[in-house]
Amino acid sequence: MKLKQKFFKQNGGILLQQQLSSPEGNVERSRLFDSKELEKATHNFSENRILGRGSQGTVYKGMLTDGRIVAIKKSKELDEGNVEQFINEVFILSQINHRNVVKLLGCCLQTKVPLLVYEFIPNGTLYQYLHDPSTQFPVPWDVRLRIATEVAGALSYLHSAASIPIYHRDIKTTNILLDEKYQAKVADFGTSRSVGLDQTHLTTLVQGTFGYLDPEYFQSSQFTDKSDVYSFGVVLVELLTGQKPISSVRAEEGRSLATYFIISVEEDRLFDILDAQVLLQGKKEDIFGVADLAKRCLNLSGRKRPTMKQVAMELEAIRKPSHSPTGERSGNFETDGIEAHNIAFRSARYEAGHSISSI
DSSP: OHHHHHHHHHTTHHHHHHHHTSTTOOGGGOEEOOHHHHHHHTTTTOGGGEEEEETTEEEEEEEOTTSOEEEEEEEOOOOGGGHHHHHHHHHHHHHOOOTTBOOEEEEEOSSSSOEEEEEOOOSOBHHHHHHOTTOOSOOOHHHHHHHHHHHHHHHHIIIIISSSOEEOOOOOGGGEEEOTTOOEEEOOOTTOEEOOTTOOOEEOOOOSOTTTSOHHHHHHOEEOHHHHHHHHHHHHHHHHHOOOSBOSSSOGGGSBHHHHHHHHHHTTOHHHHSOHHHHHHSOHHHHHHHHHHHHHHTOSSGGGSOOHHHHHHHHHHHHGGGGSSSSOOSOOTTTSSOHHHHHHHHHHHHHHTOTTTTO
């Protein structure tokens, strides 16, 4: 018991308790879990419960006493100076309530390293869905467009509608998870930061993933909301082309997908690089609309990029004609002749053990 109390204090438990009991805190949205419950939920953090390992820690699948399936992330050890920042981020993320953001249910601070408890997302990542060679069926255009719109809406919420603006700082297809209905959930807030309402940027050591990293941020170390916009632009291009963000197969000047895309558009070769499914199913004006939006997101000058709110609105407008009562397409992902794809993909993801590896 004394050891539990020591770890609880060491991991910032008292500070978190104070924040959760403050008028701004929402106790219903966040919970402090007991270490024994999480040990039981994971069969004492058994190897066969591991969903994935990442730079931030190891993620386990668990079942709580109320029967809920969860993902439990065992974080790496915190430096003493990072405890307050960690607790602040846990508190902020506990306030996020958006259908397209993976929900943080709570944490446990009674162990040597903090444990974070998330809702369980069963169907892997968007990266796997687009690029896994075992995938037998192509991803329909309507689904690509819907996922893009959902992610844009989530980022718009984080940037401008959350109680405190949040920059994600690592948007990529491996950090976009797919739930049981293949709806998008933005995940991995390990490097995310909240910003003051009067702040325009964060000055930090450069962090992120090559292929998605904003060149302006890379040069200046100043991360802005437009840096997330750039990364989202790369995700849009992945959805359009079905190609990976970095590839040694492409010529040297086009190894970066963003560069390859911009060059292709400028040389009027857009339709040469599009995914076959996009060409087959997408309306030309919709494809041009998304491609133009992606190009603007990838502008080397951050101030010339749209905001995520503008991006979300434009994608909604592109989708709208496809889902109007008078002209509805057969774009229902759950019922359109690709359910076999869903089942095969779901099975493959469970076997591979990658379901929520990027939290």
